[in-house]
Amino acid sequence: MDLGLYLHLPFCKSKCHYCDFNSYPLRDDYQLSSYISALYSEIAIYSQKLKNITIKTIYLGGGTPSILSGDSIYNILNFCKNSFKIDKNAEITIEVNPGTLDKKKTKRLNEAGINRLSLGAQSFNDSLLKKLGRIHTAQDIIDSYYKARESGFNNINIDIMFALPDQTLIDFRNTMKKAISLKLDHLSLYNLTIEKGTIFFESFKEGKLNLPTEDEEYDMYSWAINFLEKNGFEHYEISNFARPSKRSIHNQIYWYNQPYLGIGAGACSFINRYRYMNFKDPSRYIKEVENGKLPVDKGEKLSLRKRMAETVILNLRTKEGVVYQKFYNRFKVKMDEIFNQQVDKLVGLGLLRKDNYKIQLTKKGLFIANNVFREFVD
Amino acid sequence: MLKDFHSNTKNIRNFSIIAHIDHGKSTIADRLLEYTGTISERERKEQILDDMDLEREKGITIKSKAVRLHYRAKDGNEYVLNLIDTPGHVDFSYEVSRSLAACEGALLIVDASQGVQAQTLANIHLAVKNNLKIIIIINKIDLATADTEKVNQELKNIPELKEEEVILASAKEGIGTSDILEAIVNKIPPPSGELNLPLRALIFDSIYNPYQGTIVYVKVVDGIIKPGIIIQTMSNEKKYEVAEVGVFRPNMEPTKKLIAGEVGYIKAGFKNIKDTQVGDTITDASNPARKSLSGYKKVTPLVFCSIYPIDNKEYENLKAALEKLKLNDSSLFSEPETSQALGFGFRCGFLGLLHMEIIQERLEREYDLNLIATTPSVMYQIAKKDGKTIKISNPASFPSKIEIEKIEEPYVKVNIITPSQYIGGIMDLVQDRRGTFKNMEYIDEKRAILDYDLPLNEIILDFYDKLKSRSSGYASLDYEFISYKQSDLIKVDILANHELVDALSFIVHKDKAYYRARKIVEKLKEIIPRQLYQVPIQAAIERKIIARETIKALKKDVIAKCYGGDITRKRKLLEKQKAGKKRMKRLGKVEIPQEAFLGILKIE
Numbered sequence: 001m002d003l004g005l006y007l008h009l010p011f012c013k014s015k016c017h018y019c020d021f022n023s024y025p026l027r028d029d030y031q032l033s034s035y036i037s038a039l040y041s042e043i044a045i046y047s048q049k050l051k052n053i054t055i056k057t058i059y060l061g062g063g064t065p066s067i068l069s070g071d072s073i074y075n076i077l078n079f080c081k082n083s084f085k086i087d088k089n090a091e092i093t094i095e096v097n098p099g100t101l102d103k104k105k106t107k108r109l110n111e112a113g114i115n116r117l118s119l120g121a122q123s124f125n126d127s128l129l130k131k132l133g134r135i136h137t138a139q140d141i142i143d144s145y146y147k148a149r150e151s152g153f154n155n156i157n158i159d160i161m162f163a164l165p166d167q168t169l170i171d172f173r174n175t176m177k178k179a180i181s182l183k184l185d186h187l188s189l190y191n192l193t194i195e196k197g198t199i200f201f202e203s204f205k206e207g208k209l210n211l212p213t214e215d216e217e218y219d220m221y222s223w224a225i226n227f228l229e230k231n232g233f234e235h236y237e238i239s240n241f242a243r244p245s246k247r248s249i250h251n252q253i254y255w256y257n258q259p260y261l262g263i264g265a266g267a268c269s270f271i272n273r274y275r276y277m278n279f280k281d282p283s284r285y286i287k288e289v290e291n292g293k294l295p296v297d298k299g300e301k302l303s304l305r306k307r308m309a310e311t312v313i314l315n316l317r318t319k320e321g322v323v324y325q326k327f328y329n330r331f332k333v334k335m336d337e338i339f340n341q342q343v344d345k346l347v348g349l350g351l352l353r354k355d356n357y358k359i360q361l362t363k364k365g366l367f368i369a370n371n372v373f374r375e376f377v378d
Numbered sequence: 379m380l381k382d383f384h385s386n387t388k389n390i391r392n393f394s395i396i397a398h399i400d401h402g403k404s405t406i407a408d409r410l411l412e413y414t415g416t417i418s419e420r421e422r423k424e425q426i427l428d429d430m431d432l433e434r435e436k437g438i439t440i441k442s443k444a445v446r447l448h449y450r451a452k453d454g455n456e457y458v459l460n461l462i463d464t465p466g467h468v469d470f471s472y473e474v475s476r477s478l479a480a481c482e483g484a485l486l487i488v489d490a491s492q493g494v495q496a497q498t499l500a501n502i503h504l505a506v507k508n509n510l511k512i513i514i515i516i517n518k519i520d521l522a523t524a525d526t527e528k529v530n531q532e533l534k535n536i537p538e539l540k541e542e543e544v545i546l547a548s549a550k551e552g553i554g555t556s557d558i559l560e561a562i563v564n565k566i567p568p569p570s571g572e573l574n575l576p577l578r579a580l581i582f583d584s585i586y587n588p589y590q591g592t593i594v595y596v597k598v599v600d601g602i603i604k605p606g607i608i609i610q611t612m613s614n615e616k617k618y619e620v621a622e623v624g625v626f627r628p629n630m631e632p633t634k635k636l637i638a639g640e641v642g643y644i645k646a647g648f649k650n651i652k653d654t655q656v657g658d659t660i661t662d663a664s665n666p667a668r669k670s671l672s673g674y675k676k677v678t679p680l681v682f683c684s685i686y687p688i689d690n691k692e693y694e695n696l697k698a699a700l701e702k703l704k705l706n707d708s709s710l711f712s713e714p715e716t717s718q719a720l721g722f723g724f725r726c727g728f729l730g731l732l733h734m735e736i737i738q739e740r741l742e743r744e745y746d747l748n749l750i751a752t753t754p755s756v757m758y759q760i761a762k763k764d765g766k767t768i769k770i771s772n773p774a775s776f777p778s779k780i781e782i783e784k785i786e787e788p789y790v791k792v793n794i795i796t797p798s799q800y801i802g803g804i805m806d807l808v809q810d811r812r813g814t815f816k817n818m819e820y821i822d823e824k825r826a827i828l829d830y831d832l833p834l835n836e837i838i839l840d841f842y843d844k845l846k847s848r849s850s851g852y853a854s855l856d857y858e859f860i861s862y863k864q865s866d867l868i869k870v871d872i873l874a875n876h877e878l879v880d881a882l883s884f885i886v887h888k889d890k891a892y893y894r895a896r897k898i899v900e901k902l903k904e905i906i907p908r909q910l911y912q913v914p915i916q917a918a919i920e921r922k923i924i925a926r927e928t929i930k931a932l933k934k935d936v937i938a939k940c941y942g943g944d945i946t947r948k949r950k951l952l953e954k955q956k957a958g959k960k961r962m963k964r965l966g967k968v969e970i971p972q973e974a975f976l977g978i979l980k981i982e
Contacts, residue, residue, distance in 0.1 A: 275946055
């Protein structure tokens with residue numbers, strides 16, 4: 001079985017104002033070292049349990065994985081290589097915070113076998129970066145980017161967010177132009193959402209967040225799609241853009257609803273029809289692993305109906321859409337037989353396009369894709 | 379062997395307790411029950427006579443009840459005191475008046491801090507109309523905010539009460555209870571009925587019991603009633619054999635007979651609560667009285683609305699629930715109705731707003747139904763050009779303009795008592811609601827009573843809330859129906875995506891139509907979420923569009939991030955959104971949330 005491997009490193013220097021990920025400001029080095037020990041243990045447990053697997057991709061996400069020293073990261077990946085069978089061409093990505101990178105560390109990451117870098121830039125406007133609670137400036141992004149290039153990284157992504165408080169369309173265009181001038185390989189473009197438990201949520205409740213309107217969001221997003229396509233990027237997933245042959249292989253595993261193994265606090269796995277999640281709280285996670293147990297908090301075995309619905313929804317996020325043959329190969333039933341009604345309705349509404357091989361979101365459907373997805377869930 | 383408590387009406391006292399809401403009626407009743415040993419402290423809940431949950435919550439008494447107290451007075455004699463509890467709200471004023479008609483006296487409770495309120499006055503008038511001896515009680519004198527002297531002066535200024543003595547009490551602290559009991563014995567006259575005349579008994583309440591059928595509460599005015607005799611109700615001449623009679627202590631206790639002057643219950647195989655209407659007279663079928671007791675009238679609902687289940691599958695449950703409620707509430711009216719927008723439901727009629735609110739809450743709470751209730755309306759009388767007169771409460775059945783000769787709407791007489799500094803604001807409000815000024819009087823130097831005639835339609839929606847907010851909560855309100863009056867009324871229709879939404883049509887005075895229409899389409903624009911298509915919302919009179927707003931098409935609605943850890947969460951979010959959409963009403967291409975049908979007329 002081919003698997004994607006996700007490693008979660010939940011610590012940050014400080015928490016950003018919009019962030020509802022499983023991340024925590026780092027207290028001290030001891031916290032970090034006991035967490036890393038737990039990661040080793042969990043990897044060891046899985047290496048015993050999962051035989052006959054091949055790791056196709058590795059993704060170090062967070063939090064801020066780059067908060068770890070270059071040596072720590074090197075050692076973790078080395079331990080993975082000793083524990084699992086890893087494809088020799090595996091894509092290995094690390095998320096990097098522009099405030100946390102120096103030349104020595106970039107070099108070490110390279111030596112660790114990491115071949116793809118994802119920079120959490122978010123914006124090139126310093127005042128917006130400050131509002132978001134980011135610890136870096138626009139210049140830090142540029143510096144980190146070139147350091148990485150110089151160390152030989154030839155596959156670099158940056159994350160950009162839009163629809164930020166007080167952001168105008170002009171601000172956003174400027175950020176995008178600066179991003180493109182870096183000659184990126186990949187760009188992820190996320191619409192800001194206000195999530196419970198964040199600083200933004202509290203300001204939002206008090207009416208203190210001046211967010212762009214739905215129409216302005218639309219304008220930013222549609223402008224960005226055009227702009228990126230004109231500049232040689234392929235819009236291959238709702239929020240993702242890549243130069244030719246630079247798609248994120250690891251993330252495509254999610255959108256094609258393929259199996260993956262998540263290691264670390266709050267990490268999710270999808271193996272053998274089970275999707276489950278580890279304990280989110282790092283101390284709890286560490287305690288479970290120290291007791292020799294899998295640190296699984298909760299999960300569900302997905303019914304056939306749910307797996308089919310998820311497959312359709314996730315596939316529709318991609319440029320390829322749902323390919324009938326692939327659907328049939330997987331479920332041994334024709335997609336038409338299951339979702340005929342929904343598809344016809346959505347085609348009628350102009351939200352889906354259908355041909356003899358596949359269905360895809362139309363341009364209109366792309367912008368209001370939730371209305372498409374909702375049709376397929378129960 | 380059944381007990382025969384007495385045969386001497388000289389020692390019977392029949393009385394009610396009347397008060398403005400929250401002035402302490404039920405607590406006073408509790409003290410009297412405890413003092414006379416009718417019920418022990420341990421048995422009592424907060425308010426013994428109010429046994430419906432809602433009653434206790436809203437602090438009001440909905441159904442009237444009767445209790446018989448035995449009291450040895452200071453003169454050494456044993457007395458039977460029949461306490462008839464009355465509904466404490468203006469919606470139930472007919473029921474109150476029939477309960478009072480069964481009494482010879484009334485305890486008037488006035489809160490020592492709040493003083494005389496609108497319903498205090500309304501109750502005094504009802505008591506005087508029924509020739510009752512009034513005993514004034516100033517309650518809650520223990521409170522720090524009490525101003526007994528001021529309240530006493532307010533009461534002295536009321537002509538009908540000038541001569542009356544006042545008892546000071548605190549029901550909470552048990553102060554004044556024995557004084558009240560002595561006053562009942564010494565001041566309220568015994569009933570004056572004639573044992574030897576043909577039977578006449580006044581029905582002042584009735585309840586439905588699933589095992590025993592309807593049980594009626596009566597005061598025997600003349601003659602004797604006992605098991606075995608054949609009785610008949612005088613309004614509809616239905617006959618029944620009496621199975622059991624008895625008194626309330628406070629539970630029902632059978633007796634051999636009920637005689638003139640006594641208060642008790644009758645079981646006689648009454649089938650339908652509608653056959654034994656409050657106010658009707660029961661007589662002996664073999665020796666009928668020639669004249670029934672005065673004051674009987676058929677209760678007619680004043681306020682109407684339509685009630686629909688959100689889920690059409692719940693229609694049968696709603697139907698059954700309404701039937702059950704009607705068994706115990708002869709003033710509740712309902713008939714099946716269909717709406718293009720809302721499907722199958724019921725048009726319901728109520729005595730007033732509170733009654734409507736109580737019924738809606740009981741349906742939702744006791745019967746676990748999810749309902750849409752349309753904006754309340756009144757009954758209009760329309761004379762058509764073809765000579766026919768129709769009565770309609772539902773805007774959907776409003777005839778077109780060319781068919782109408784004239785329209786009449788119900789008017790009410792409204793009394794508002796308010797501290798004088800709020801008079802200006804209240805007058806503006808009443809003026810805006812098409813009120814006709816009648817009179818203003820000062821109760822004392824700080825408070826005035828305003829007297830207006832108003833279309834009922836103008837007060838059923840949010841008048842009370844507005845009145846309270848304009849008077850910092852101090853103004854009180856009482857109203858009663860006076861008559862139908864001609865008005866220049868029209869129907870405004872609402873269209874969503876060019877389709878009529880019948881449940882949103884409303885009837886309004888011509889002068890206000892444009893303003894209201896504009897406000898309502900604006901409000902609908904806020905409430906209705908963006909849809910896949912642009913949706914025009916229009917208001918129209920006879921197909922002529924008078925207001926329009928456009929809900930823009932949904933432009934952007936897409937989950938941005940979706941990776942390994944998000945998939946389950948995002949799927950669940952989509953599932954939840956989908957369930958939420960199911961709760962919206964789909965009209966053509968447009969999905970309209972429930973609240974569009976509820977609150978939209980509550981606008982400035």
